[in-house]
Amino acid sequence: MVTVGLSAPALAAIAASSVYGARRVRTFSANPDAIVLRALADHVTSGALRPVVNSVYPLADIAAAHQAFERGGVVGKHVVAVSE
Known part of the structure; x- marks a missing residue:
């Protein structure tokens, strides 16, 4: 973080x-x-x-971002976009 x-x-x-x-x-x-x-x-x-980004989630999908983080095993960061 x-x-x-x-x-x-x-x-x-x-x-x-x-x-x-x-x-x-x-x-x-x-x-x-x-x-x-x-x-x-x-x-x-x-x-x-x-920057190495694995995936980008809109703020509305924060639960999916947390689940992906918990699974682990990725190269790069999970990004939560708070505005577009």
Whole structure:
């Protein structure tokens, strides 16, 4: 899990990682400024950084996303799109 911007949900995710351990939840939280986010976007656009995505779920299918995560055995990340 990557959380951009430190907020109450991010703090909850970090707390969950300590309760459930490294094998269940790993978190990273950052509060980058616009320059850092622009540089990151440029790396993705140029192909220097290529995220590996296994599947994308709309927010309405969050249960299916959780089930896929629980099954495991995939290469890449499950993405939940919260807006389109």
